[in-house]
Amino acid sequence: xxxxxxxxxxxxxxxxxxxxxFDNLPGAGKPIPGRDLPYDxxxxxxxLLEREKIPTDALLPTPLMLRKRLERLPDxxxxxxxxxxxxxxxxxxxxxxxxxxxxxxxxxxVVRPVDVDAVVRxxxxxxxxxxxxxxxxxxxxxxxxxxxxxxxxxWPWRRRPAA
Numbered sequence: 001x002x003x004x005x006x007x008x009x010x011x012x013x014x015x016x017x018x019x020x021x022f023d024n025l026p027g028a029g030k031p032i033p034g035r036d037l038p039y040d041x042x043x044x045x046x047x048l049l050e051r052e053k054i055p056t057d058a059l060l061p062t063p064l065m066l067r068k069r070l071e072r073l074p075d076x077x078x079x080x081x082x083x084x085x086x087x088x089x090x091x092x093x094x095x096x097x098x099x100x101x102x103x104x105x106x107x108x109x110v111v112r113p114v115d116v117d118a119v120v121r122x123x124x125x126x127x128x129x130x131x132x133x134x135x136x137x138x139x140x141x142x143x144x145x146x147x148x149x150x151x152x153x154x155w156p157w158r159r160r161p162a163a
Contacts, residue, residue: 061106066097077123086123090116092155 016022034043049056057065069076073093077086094113101111 001162062100063104063106063109063111066093066100066111067109069096070111073114074126076123078126079120080123083123084086085119086120087116090114090119 022028040046048054057068060068070093073090077089080086080089094116097111097113
């Protein structure tokens with residue numbers, strides 16, 4: 001029974017070769033890729049990732065993906081044109097974090113929502129050129145007065161040395 005089935009399959013393959021259906025296939029006449037490499041149990045997963053151009057971050061558990069996105073957030077928002085877009089990007093990340101916190105899956109990793117206002121402040125600081133220091137004499141004396149007041153605030157509790 002099995003031999004008859006194999007014979008029928010072989011006959012169909014032979015007929016297809018005679019019709020030329022196997023001509024011009026991709027990789028025809030080329031060596032089999034990875035033939036000289038040691039055996040890898042996950043060869044098909046790696047091949048799928050390469051062929052479909054899937055980023056390896058997609059394989060991470062949700063909390064680790066969120067942590068990686070938290071680390072890359074300043075780079076993500078750096079080129080955004082408006083503050084509204086920066087806030088929307090940070091809020092989207094916060095929504096994903098809160099959704100994961102409601103029903104955590106995967107490893108227990110600490111993931112906290114990001115401070116949207118802090119992200120906006122960083123974005124503004126990166127976009128604005130550093131401003132030069134105060135050039136007018138009034139501004140510099142005002143700064144000196146502030147420093148003097150600050151210093152006085154910290155020292156009243158100390159006793160003065162006896163003369």
